[in-house]
Amino acid sequence: MLRRTLIKDHLQEAILFKHRAWVAAVFCLFFIIVLLVRLFNLQVLEYQHFDKLSENNRVRLMAIAPNRGLIFDRNGVVLAENRPSYRLEVIPEQVNNMEWLLVELGKLVELDEADIKRFRKAIKRSRPFEGIPLRTKLSDDEVARLAVNRHQYPGMEITARLSRYYPLGESAAHVTGYVGRIDEDELKNVNETQYAGTSHIGKTGLERYYESELHGEVGHQSVEVNVQGRILRVLEKKQPVPGKDLILSLDVRLQSVAEKALGDYNGAVVVMDPNTGEVLALVSMPGYDPNLFVHGISRKDYRRLQNPDTRPLYNRALYGQYPPGSTLKPFVGLAGLENKVIGHKESIPCEGYYLLPNEERKYRDWKKTGHGHVDLEDSLAQSCDVYYYELSYRLGIDRIHAFLQQFGFGKATGVDIQGERSGLLPSREWKQRSKNKIWFPGETLIAGIGQGYMLTTPMQLASATSILAMRGQGFKPHLLKEIHDPATGDGRQTEIAPLPAVKLNRQMNWNHIVNGMVSVVHGVKGTARQSGRRLKFKMAGKTGTAQVFGVAQDEEYDEDIIAKKHRDHALFVAFAPVDKPEIAIAVIAENGSSGSGVAAPIARKVLDAWIETQEQK
């Protein structure tokens, strides 16, 4: 009996359980189907969406910076090239303790505060998993030390990059300029895509002027990356197009001769080929080492380059504005002949000073005792001031201004470097506009000897001299001779751009002026006769001494007691050979005191070097 109830009980329970097991099975199957519906949703309905996300996850587009174009002189000497350099980068996402890492790395390589400051700033605007440069230009020792300890510092990487190098150092630094890190303002002005992989940009000189040619076109690669951003493989690659090479009209040999010739003087030398406008040398002294700027200049070096007495960064050849002094006289003389206010054989008496009618002030000649009776040729050879006072008086400022304008005075020459200054060719209208004062006759006299308001850059003087040398037909000065595309091998010559020719009513007037300039160098009384000795062919030139420091009436100018920085500037312009000019030179030696004693010999040295190069051909 008992046994039966137990069995019955058992059966009931078994039936109950079976029922429940069925429910459980249905329950499980139902939820498994829920899972399958979920999978269907993700994998079929939303497949496109997730597939795209997955692709974005793994594929990253990386820019490849193009190699910057090289810069050569006219003979193929390299002025700017790219050299591999190593840099230390840190990927912040992979670093657990940045402060600790910076301290540790500081023990292995030299890290100054500027490096760290720049690094911290860069972190803020970097993309995730991007290596941020901490130190550039690692030495071989530093690379070795980092490489050995690399495993201790996850997130640290040593990368090799090409960086700009200027093998000539200080020589021609003002011409090439330099590249430096792109700053935020510059980034706004360039095509961001093109510069995606580029860290440096031309800051000054040709590097800046021809930035778009030198830079090239960015390449890119799509790479598969893991979650740390490490590249696993390259899926697709488009090679960058390297920047174009610049072949300059510059001749490095002439350039360095001119640099040496200037010696310790601050100053500038510009040498041109008057037949084409090609600039053969463009010197500004003192120079500086452009390599200092490529990886960020140290504060100490920069302070040194800011020395107010020498200002090495200042390109005197283009930005320096100096009174031309007596180097202006050939142009004023030509203006006199052309305006027929004087005959080329007409003499003017010089007693050492000049008086304007109704004025008591004496306009002094540099030679106290005077030059006696001088005609045009004598006036140039001896640089007689009184002759030009009289001539200027006869011409008046309006005619002087109109005539000199044709030689490019008061206007930038348009040479291919940014920031060239225009100098100043004064006029009545200019004075009214800028000073709101009327023009005084005395100012005409001062302007006529290249002083007073007159200002020219060495580049302008060289260009004006070239126009004179070519008897009126000038050419726009340019440094770039040819652009060469290393990818295709194509070259593109810079077009020679003739300037509006200076037309004279009487062609003979050119010869009268040129003869006067020849006397400067070759005449017995020529101011630069010392520099004309044993010259193989005839050179035409004109010395100049530009006052920096106003000497009061009747006061003696004593070189010895005047501080060096107040001494007169020494100038010299020249071209040669006289009959078939091939070279035009402008020299200025700041505080050189004497155009004939300091500036002319510099030009002679350049000329000798040029003759040497011609003979080698």
Next chain:
Amino acid sequence: MIGDNGYRNEGGGSSFSVKLVRILHLDPLLLFGILLLSITGMVVLYSAGDQSIALINKQTTRLVLAFVIMLALAHVPPSSLRFWSPWIYGVGIILLVLVLVAGDMGKGAQRWLDLGFIRFQPSEMMKLATPMMMAWFLSEKPLPPTLKTLLFAAVLILLPTFLIAKQPDLGTSLLIFAAGLFVVFLAGLSWSFMIAMGISGAALLPVLWHFMHDYQRNRVLTFLNPESDPLGTGYHIIQSKIAIGSGGIYGRGWLNGSQSHLDFLPEQSTDFIFAVFAEEFGLIGGILLLSLYAFIILRGLVIAANAQDTYARLLGGSLSMTFFVYLFVNVGMVSGILPVVGVPLPLISYGGTSMVTLMASFGMLMSINTHRKIWAR
């Protein structure tokens, strides 16, 4: 059909294999499912573990060990299991308390007990001990259970659940809670009572929220809106959804899942291994895999239904259902319909402890199916 009566009706096959299966106390269908799943697991793990042979070797060692334990338990008759149930449960509870008092920390949670020679996770043992205890307790009582029985049963379930949640190990405590609940359900808990419990349970959710740790709350919050914290806690869910979704219908092919191989997936060889599988084998693979799981679960329920006594039925049913909960919670979490709780994908995720426990439960199911008396109790 899996609905038939176990091995005795298996007519096909050589007499030797039939004998071997009988001697070893194995259920051929369940064994087939488990083996197929384990092999699938190895294939996926090879891909998820970046083709590391060392990883496969380790996992194989564990699998062999787990198989031995399964075989051993298959030999233990259900009556012995029943006899030992309260003892195992009691010891388990004591160990859980010990863990809270003197356990080792691991990943911010106290789960391990260092017994000197072996590091041991008592919560893992409770996954078996709790349903065993419940089955023992309820099989003694007339069924369906009375209210008094239910109250006592609730204590038996909630005690280990809370002790484990306190460690804190939300995943395991959830599994244990479910395992206990399934026993009560299978024992014939009335539907009206279940509905009432469901409603009051929902009402208790805010209380549960109050007792949760910050990281657990975060998990729930990011589950509700994973995009709110894409780089932090939501990252796992987003990346795993991307992996599954980008698998499409046919998958990217074995060893070709970019999400997994490029390390975007977190925990890709353990808890999130299903995402690797889904990325590489697609929806088709997912259907096949879930079918295989369904086969194993249903086979377990059939074994339970055919069991000869209430204890065996309740235990077998609960173990099968627990296996289902593993699957559902894991796949649900990886595919983003459940919060992230640390539950592995059964028999596929890399890791030893859950595998041993799971195989032990299969051993018990096999024991239930192969130890039959002529006379039922």
